[in-house]
Amino acid sequence: MEVSGAGGGGKAAGLDALVAAGARVPEWTVLGTEVFAEFLSAAGLSERFTAFVNAQDLGSALTAAADLRAAVTAVALPDGVRAAIDGAYARVGGTVAVRSSGVGEDGGADSFAGQFDSFLHVTGAEAVAERVRRCWASGFAERAVRYAFARDRPPITELAVVLQRFVAARASGVLFTVDPVSGDADRLVVSAVYGLGEGLVSGAVDADTAVIDPAGAVLELTIGAKEQEYLPGPGDGLVATDVDAERRAAPVLAAAELAELAGRGRELATALGGPQDIEWAIDADGLWFLQARPITTLGAIAGGSDQALDQGAGEHVPAGELRIWDNSNIIESFNGITSPLTFTVAAGIYGRVYRGYAKSLDVPEAQLRQLDSWTPYLLGRFNGRVYYNLLHWYRMVGIAPGYPLNRKVLEAALGVAEPLPDDIARTLRPFTFGSPLLRARSRLRTAVTYRRRLRDIDSMMAAFSAEFYRVYDRYEAVEYSDGAEAYAAYREVDRDLVERWGPMMVLDAVLLTLTGTMFLLTRLFLPRAPESLLLAVLGPGADVESAEPARAMTALAERAHADPAVAELVRGTDPALAYTALDEAGHRSFLREVDTYLDRYGYRSLDELKLEVPDLREDPSGLFVMLRSALGRIGADDTAVPGADTVDPDAYLDAHLRGLRRRIYDRVRTKTARCAAHRERLRFCRTRAFGMVKRMIRAMGRDLAARGVLDDFTDVFELTVDELCACYDSAPAPELRARIAARRIARTADAGLVAPARFETRGTDFTQAALAAQGWVPVADVPAAAPGDVLGGIPSAAGVVEGSAVVVDEPRDVAGGILVTYRTDPGWVAALPSASALVIERGSPLTHVAIVARELGVPTVVQVPGSTRRLRTGMRVRVDGTAGTVTVLADGGAESGA
The missing domain is CATH 3.30.470.20 (ATP-grasp fold, B domain)
Structure with a gap:
């Protein structure tokens, strides 16, 4: 063994350090950078080497590198160089590993991992000399040059080679x-x-x-x-x-x-x-x-690359500063383990959209710059799960006027089980000003702009819809055969839609204001009204666009029910095989109706905002899962308990409110309902946009797999959005496969943990042990609920139903039972006709599915802690959507293993 010094390169320096630390290292020696320099000079390659070193851009560097690499491989080894190689081999002897060791390789800033060649199990002087030459040549390989440019570093030009005794490892x-x-x-x-x-x-x-x-x-x-x-x-x-x-x-x-x-x-x-x-x-x-x-x-x-995947999305938080993480209704969009690509795309969009929202309200430029310290971090990801960075959402609500009222409505809209203490909530300002006068002037301008937006929200929605569908129609039907084409389309769509979406976030603020106003008017004008009245009057109307898939699914189920052969085939065939089975059985008329549904709603899916989940066009089995459930509901007995409190809002108002107060109430109610409908349309647009982006991402994934960058196209979902962009803007990170493998391993471990609904962190210096103390623990068996137990939640849709619980993580085989699930997303809407009632562990009465459930008359209770673990499929339960309770009844048993 010999100590290399600076001329031995990165691997030799690492071996030096290991030996100095007392590690057991196989015998080794090094051909230092001076040997390579002598080779270039004696072989007449100095001018070509200089041309490579002086290249200013990637294209010229690649051209010069290819020329030099070919020459290094082709020329004969000068006698002095060959003697140096033979001498080094003699010092180790036997079978060796021949490893590259460039100056800068294996460094603290850049690994250059896998960019240069190494060879194991090499025996004999001729073979060793040839492998040394190939290690030198690999310094000018395209992958190594692209890596350096992608990292904004000069390529490695000082090349050494380590010869190390080969270990025949078991x-x-x-x-x-x-x-x-x-x-x-x-x-x-x-x-x-x-x-x-x-x-x-x-x-x-x-x-x-x-x-x-x-x-x-x-x-x-x-x-x-x-x-x-x-x-x-x-x-x-x-x-x-x-x-x-x-x-x-x-x-x-x-x-x-x-x-x-x-x-x-x-x-x-x-x-x-x-x-x-x-x-x-x-x-x-x-x-x-x-x-x-x-x-x-x-x-x-530490700087926010992989930190964007976990523990606060990479936000720098001063030591000891509080952050509260709440999954509330974010799990309606991102349930369970969420891929790195979905999370980083979503987090980036949230940050840019809400900055655009503030800009549309005439927030001054100085204050907009302050937003950049927290709007990129509205979401966080812990152990694969997505959470609201809750304090920042309170800050966001403070951008518009009416914060004291709006924050209370925000808590209801997000489904936050534990309101933020007033002493904390009052301190959460979105930005600061240099003087009280500047603050007053800016807030007045924002208030005037906000009032104008509230007045013009209908025309804003119409203009947005027209522009959205112009972009959507342009890209939705494109079949991408080239990854670069899909990437270019993705970047353009991302810029265009995010820019247009920002101003429309005023709709959320307007709805918070109007909902809060309705709450105050109800308490003032109708102090004895049942709590369910407010939910009934807040609906967006029966014609809301987001209810269309549910109605279309019901119609499709009725069509299948009318043909016993079709119904039997749908019920008895694996959903993944149902389309083919229907075709082979000659039910082409029914398949045309299925195709019509797919044409209209094929961009949807369960977990439809998760990019990793294929849409119905790519995987139609999800449609047949929902169709089978809807079939089970047709002709089922009405299980509603007579006399259930299903408030008719118009009848109640006619009986209890008249005159000027009724006119005021109706005016605000009409505006609120219209804005709620606008919000549902906007969310429908969001679903369409994500469906469009899914197709682009899949085209890129298949392209990267075909190019050998990824092992499989699904690996694209294990990348962050920045890593994906780098694959097209510069060069893939050399450690990409290792990152993907590590993330897949972490995903398996994360899936075995309980994800608490809420927890806190302070600063960024916290450990897994600190998280475990707040509920991040391995999944443990939870005792089943006993007859007579009452699980409390929040009433969301009125009515009382008794029936058998069906605990599911996707809408399958409900067949008129009471659907019990941890959360829903908008993709569940089509399955609502199959359920007699809904019990949702997480969510809020203002979420997408809860709104549609009310429109369809499906009694619903949300925020029922522990319901998916304490209830079992087959249990007889009573759901009271008016009182917000789920009662376990004595008759009816649970299926084993459910």
Whole structure:
């Protein structure tokens, strides 16, 4: 072994550090940068090298690099250079690994991981000399040049090569001394494969992954498929060999080996001065450390790259400053585990749209700049779940006039179970001013503009709809055959629609104001009115556009019910096969009606704002799931209890309110209903827009998979929007596959956690243990509710129904039962005709589905804590949508395992 010095490059420096820290490292030596410089000079390649170094743009750099790479590969090795290579090989001898070691490679800022070539299991002087030449040539490979330009760094031009004794490993892998995705220092991560590590670093082998805590205990262990292992071949190089089923299902490393790795890893991280990415191997002689480099992505996490995926969307929060996270009705849009792409697209849109909203209210430029410190962080993502950054939403409400009233309505609209204390709410200003006079002048201008928007909201909605459908009609029917074309369309649509959407957010503020006014008028004019009256009078009207899919689904179910053969086939066929089965059975008339539904509403889906969920056109099985449920409702007995309080708002008002007060009430009510209908239309436009973007994203995913950037097109959803854009604007990040793999592993672990409805953080320095103390714990069995138990919630749609509970995570096989679910999204609307009542654990009476449920007369209770865990499919329950209760009845049992 020899110490390299600066001329040995990044890998050699890492090996120096490992040896100095007392790590067990296989014998090695280095051909320093001076050997490569001598090669360029003696081979007559200096001018070509200078042309590459002086290239100012990516195109000219790629051209110069290709010319130089071809020459490096073709020219004969000068005698002095060959002697240096032979001498280095003699110092190690036997079978070696030949690894690139550029100056700047494996550094603290840029890893250049995978950009240069390395070769394992190389024997003999001729083979070693050829592999050294190929390592040099790889310094000018297109991927390495693009990586440097994408990172805004100069390409590496000082090239060294490490020769290291080859370890014939029975197991190998990578050790991260902190979690490389979240940056959590309490989680050390080990990836392990059988045989050599080539399969792991290339992504060809699905590795075991273990997460280990500071005490050495294994917190999580994911067993990879490990279908193959890479072993030394009969000559130079490696061969992939199948792993038998028994070894594939077993962990690569024993608990004692994991503990040893974890302990040594933490020691090395301390000795090397920070978190490390360490390559290791185990052979018959024990554990070896092959290389080490700083974990470069941690800087990006701290600066908001991967931090945009977890723990506050990358917002810098001063130490000790409070943040409150509430999932409220955000889960109507983003239920459960939400992909990185969906979250980062949504968070970016929210931030830009609400800045545009403030600008449309004539907020001064200085105050708009202040918004940039918090509007990008209206959402956060924790363990894969999306939350409102609640304090910022209160700030957002303060942009428009009427904050004291509007914030109370906001709490109802979001379904916030615990209102914010007044002493906190009063401090949440959206921006500050230099003097009271400036503040008064600005707020007066905003109030005048807001009043004008309130007056003109109908014409604003008409103009927006016309422009939206102009853009939508232009892009909706395009079949993208090229990823770059889809990307260009996505960027244009994103800019156009976000710019137009911002001013329309005044509609939410106007609806808050009007709803609050209706609440005050009801309390003032009708102090004895039942609580359900306000919900009844706030409806957008029976003709609201968002109810159309439900009505169309009911009509389709009635058409199927009229033909027993069709109905039987729909009920008895796997939804994924139903379309083909109907076609083969000759039911083409009915299929034409199905196609009509798909033409009109095919952009929809369950979880329709999640980009990873295919729409009905791509996967029509969702339509047949809902159709089967709607069929079950046709002809079912009416289970409503006689005498249920289903307030007729007009009859109640006729009986209790007359004269001037009635005229005032009706005027505000009409305006409120019209704005509620506008809001539903706007949300319908949002659904259409996301459906359009889904098709563009899928085209990009398939393009990137075809180009070899991704292993599968669905990997695109594991990228952030910035990472996706980089694939087209510059070059894919070299560690993209590793990030995707880490995120998929994290997704599996996240799915096993309970997601609390609300929790708090302070600053950014909090741990998983702190989150666990607030409810982020593994899913535990919750005892079922007993007969007589009453689960309380918020009344949302009046009526009383008794029936069998059907606990579902998607609208399937409800068949007239009482649908119990954690949350709904607008895609559930088509399934409402199949349910006799709704019980929703999270949400609010003002959410999309709750509004449509009232229009369709489906009794509904929302915000029923623990309902999906305490109720079981088959339980007999009574839902009182007027009182907001769910009572477990004595008759009727639960299905086992439900």
